Amino acid sequence: MSAVTSPLVWEHVQPAAARRLLTGAIDAFAERGFQATTTRDIASRAGMSPAALYVHYPSKERLLFEISLYGHRAALDVLRAAGTDGSPEERLRGMVAAFTAWHAEHHTIARVVQYELAALTPEHLAEVAVIRRAISAEVEQVLADGVADASFAVDDPPGTTLAVLSLAIDVARWYTPHRGDPVALGALYADLAHRMVQT
Amino acid sequence: MSAVTSPLVWEHVQPAAARRLLTGAIDAFAERGFQATTTRDIASRAGMSPAALYVHYPSKERLLFEISLYGHRAALDVLRAAGTDGSPEERLRGMVAAFTAWHAEHHTIARVVQYELAALTPEHLAEVAVIRRAISAEVEQVLADGVADASFAVDDPPGTTLAVLSLAIDVARWYTPHRGDPVALGALYADLAHRMVQT
DNA sequence: GTCTATACGTAGATAGAC
DNA sequence: GTCTATCTACGTATAGAC
Incomplete structure (x- = not known):
């Protein structure tokens, strides 16, 4: 699997x-x-x-924190596993496909991960923010690698990083199972993301 | 202005x-x-x-409904005003630039519009859902026009419509004024959206 | 149209029996 | 480790004076 x-x-x-x-x-x-x-x-x-x-x-918030922490770690693991090998194009496609499909397949926990941050205590929020920065760093790195070997053309790397992640994250807002197969959605989004950066 | x-x-x-x-x-x-x-x-x-x-x-929900209705109408108006004239490429760029910049500039009301739908009564939700479908229809139409005159290549028009809107809508989640100028963000997103569909 | 006072329900969390 | 019963606080909304 x-x-x-x-x-x-x-x-x-x-x-x-x-x-x-x-x-x-x-x-x-x-x-x-x-x-x-x-x-x-x-x-x-x-x-x-x-x-x-x-x-x-000990509290309702603690339950939220454990969900949020585990969910963030799962999302980061999926992103890293899919973006390890190959050319920048292959890594970007793999990362976007996997991260998008994760948000669709696990849209319940993804909704909690992405939309309930404000309910965490400041201390707990700081802990998940570390993982969120690691997620951004993965995407930023693959874009930088593609620019370095001239396989990508990116005018605004931080803005484009945010856009690519944003596209996948927003899946948690609108996805329901009747809207299609998570893997097919991941393939579409991998293609759209690659189009955003190709030379 | x-x-x-x-x-x-x-x-x-x-x-x-x-x-x-x-x-x-x-x-x-x-x-x-x-x-x-x-x-x-x-x-x-x-x-x-x-x-x-x-x-x-008469209730807290009614206050939400009036905010949501007015916000949805404002967003639709901005989208339509920006997507009326020109080639499909010009219309798509104009729509994405304006819709994105609106979500950044008005991120407070945009957050209410995009993330508090579940708190509306079923009747009030149905009323704003009409406006939401009109917003999607605008984007779907410009993509169809671009495919028809061969200026766009779109494999999955409904999926790509959703992706383009999703990119702009998610701005309401993460945008704060320190993250840059709304108009500059709109220009970046217009370019990314055009790259998604260009031949 | 705004106030003070309050009804009524329900929330998060705890006490103590089993 | 689970229960019933309950504490205390606070939520939406209303009553009635001014």
């Missing part, structure tokens, strides 16, 4: 009750947003009483 | 107290989100007590 279609795996979250709370919180936060989600809603999705949540997590 | 830099004007909202509530709500909803914003916060931004809000608006 390729990185593009790898599922998110939650076996490392133990015990099972903590895992049910986490996955229930992802669904609830993605559907309704962090602020509109109640601890009662999360607990009932996990089949338990509101009080039981606090045995596993 | 061009459509790209035209300010949003609120003189039509009367009396002044209703206007202060509306603009205060835009700032609050953009900063914190609809759910996290309290009627007390909106009222205090307008310099009045929580109860006074209900003289002007």
Whole structure:
């Protein structure tokens, strides 16, 4: 199974009750947003009483932080795995295809990752911001490599980096399964991104 | 003053107290989100007590709806004004430049327009959805015109329409004034969008 | 049209039994 | 580790005086 279609795996979250709370919180936060989600809603999705949540997590925000941190790490891993080998064109195409498909395939957690940052504490936000900068750095580097070997023509590297990432990130906003196959979308976006930078 | 830099004007909202509530709500909803914003916060931004809000608006949701409706109409107007004349390339560039610059210049209301749809009642959502479809139709048409006269090469017109709009819409998520001039950003994005479709 | 006071519901989180 | 019961705070919205 390729990185593009790898599922998110939650076996490392133990015990099972903590895992049910986490996955229930992802669904609830993605559907309704962090602020509109109640601890009662999360607990009932996990089949338990509101009080039981606090045995596993000290607060609703902590649940969000664990989701956000894990989601950011997963997105960075997918991007790096897809952009390691080949020419700048191959790496850019691989990165955009994989990062886009990840946002479609995992649009629930991607929505939490991309749209609930403001609900994190400043300390927790700083921690995920490190990962966000690493994501940007990967794209910026492949564009620089393509400019260096003259396979890309890029007028504004920081602006183009932001645009390429932005295109993939916004998938989390609008994607639903009826809008098509994540891998096909990734292929389209890889092509559009390459067109943005080709000589 | 061009459509790209035209300010949003609120003189039509009367009396002044209703206007202060509306603009205060835009700032609050953009900063914190609809759910996290309290009627007390909106009222205090307008310099009045929580109860006074209900003289002007029957609910917090109604305030959101009026903001969302007006914002959607403004965005559609800007898109249409910029995409009326010229070749498909000129129209596409004009539309992307103007729509992008609008999302940067008016990123507060744009954030409400793009990210608070889920907080509208089903009836109010249906009303703004009409405007959203009109926005998509404008872009889809210019791509079709460019394909028809062979100035564009587009493999997947609906997917590319979505991508072009998505790029501009996502500006509302990340833009802050320190990230540069809205008009310069519009020019960059117009170029990137044209590269996506050129033969 | 704005105020103070308040009704009413529900939120996050805790106490203590089992 | 889960439950029931509950605390305390705060949310939207209303009542009624001025």
